[in-house]
Amino acid sequence: MRSSTPTEPRFLPTELGLVEAVETVGLPVRLTVCDGKVYTLWKPLVDRLRQESPVITVAGGETAKSLPTARRLWKKLWQYRIDKGQAVLLIGGGSVLDLGGFCAATWKRGVPFISVPTTFIAQIDAAIGGKTGLNFKEGKNLLGVYAQPVAILGYRGFLETLPKPEVRGGWAEAIKHALIVGGDLWEKLQGVSFKEPPSMELLAELAAVKVNIVRQDPYEEKGLRHVLNLGHTLGHVWETLSLRTERPLSHGEAVAIGLLQEGYLSLPPAALEALRTLMERAGLLNPLPDFTWKAWEKALLQDKKIRDGQLRMPLLQAIGQVKVDSLPIQALREATRWYRQEVRP
Structure with missing residues (x-):
């Protein structure tokens, strides 16, 4: 959501701590957007985090930040009737968080989203600050809005499986x-x-x-x-x-x-x-x-x-x-x- 106060990340030492942190946000997770590779590597944990919500997997990297991918997510937000009393859970690196944050921020002028960064860069940089966006033509982040996640939850364990x-x-x-x-x-x-x-x-x-x-x-x-x-x-x-x-x-x-x-x-x-x-x-x-x-x-x-x-x-x-x-x-x-x-x- 748009706010002048940046959301501060919380770093959890265990998988259980991460699951509990999502639960304590206080909003039901209605849709989960997850990097496909992360879902393959961490499926049991992701399934606990998503609270039985539908999970949409997307490819990581800059190619994810495109209008066709955003259109696909907007269709899912429509299909599952996401509203301001529910949360979209985003799990992945900076590109997935940029994409998912942009789609959540532009849906009904902003629905809540929770960011779970899974890369080194995302945990210390990309997930923080409220910038969301898509690439257009050959320009990076030319389409974008400011929107703060309701929570940023980091878990170092994800970094152990990074290339x-x-x-x-x-x-x-x-x-x-x-x-x-x-x-x-x-x-x-x-x-x-x-x-x-x-x-x-x-x-x-x-x-x-x-x-x-x-x-x-x-x-x-x-x-x-x-x-x-x-x-x-x-x-x-x-x-x-x-x-x-x-x-x-x-x-x-x-x-x-x-x-x-x-x-x-x-x-x-x-x-x-x-x-x-x-x-x-x-x-x-x-x-x-x-x-x-x-x-x-x-x-x-x-x-x-x-x-x-x-x-x-x-x-x-x-x-x-x-x-x-x-x-x-x-x-x-x-x-x-x-x-x-x-x-x-």
Whole structure:
């Protein structure tokens, strides 16, 4: 539901705790939308969570965020007569939550929904903040509304079954959060094992970074929330350009490339090298997908932050210090050339 107060995630230590948390929301679950792979891996748990409601499975990933898939869900909302006294339960990664949240928010001007994020990125970032949306043509999230779930319920157990690229991608968003706040969180990441998901305590700390920023600027009206787009300007470009390749980049892997390229534009050399070293240890220095400059510019120009050929984007001045500034598109070309020549030729 639309609210200026962000819903804070709760992290549950056990499957039973997760089931009980859904029950204590106080609304009957009338329809469940679940990532198909998650349902296959976690069917007994999902069946307990959905409270005998019908379950609709959808494919995860960016292809889920389409008008045909949304139309399918709206038809189910109609079929099962979902109203404001019931809840739609969403179980999956960021794309499934974006899709399901958008459909719930636009049905009858908003019906309640519960988010159960099952990926690393979703638990610390994508599920938080109230952004829902669909992709349109080749643009990401061009259709969307703000809507807060009535609850966000995280369970670390889901992360144990993630493919390794998804775990690495989650660490990219974790690094982004640490770059924004610096200090103790940045120092903690210097000593973690990037081969495994973080502890429940670290998940909660990482999620709190986004909650605290969104609380100050829920609808991006003050410019404070723009810092959360760190790495995403170029990251979205690489994610889009990789979709039709043999090895598409995950969202987190694409953001990691964006973080380093955008860091090149503004960080002092020592800080840039520290970021590059951490990215390398995390296994996040991927090669760029094959692209033409025409396709690159077309993808970049879909960015919602472009004004008169200038991009308003967050730039790192130092670890823990981010400033939103305007840059010409040519500067992003230079960052791309640097990465391709100096980081991953």
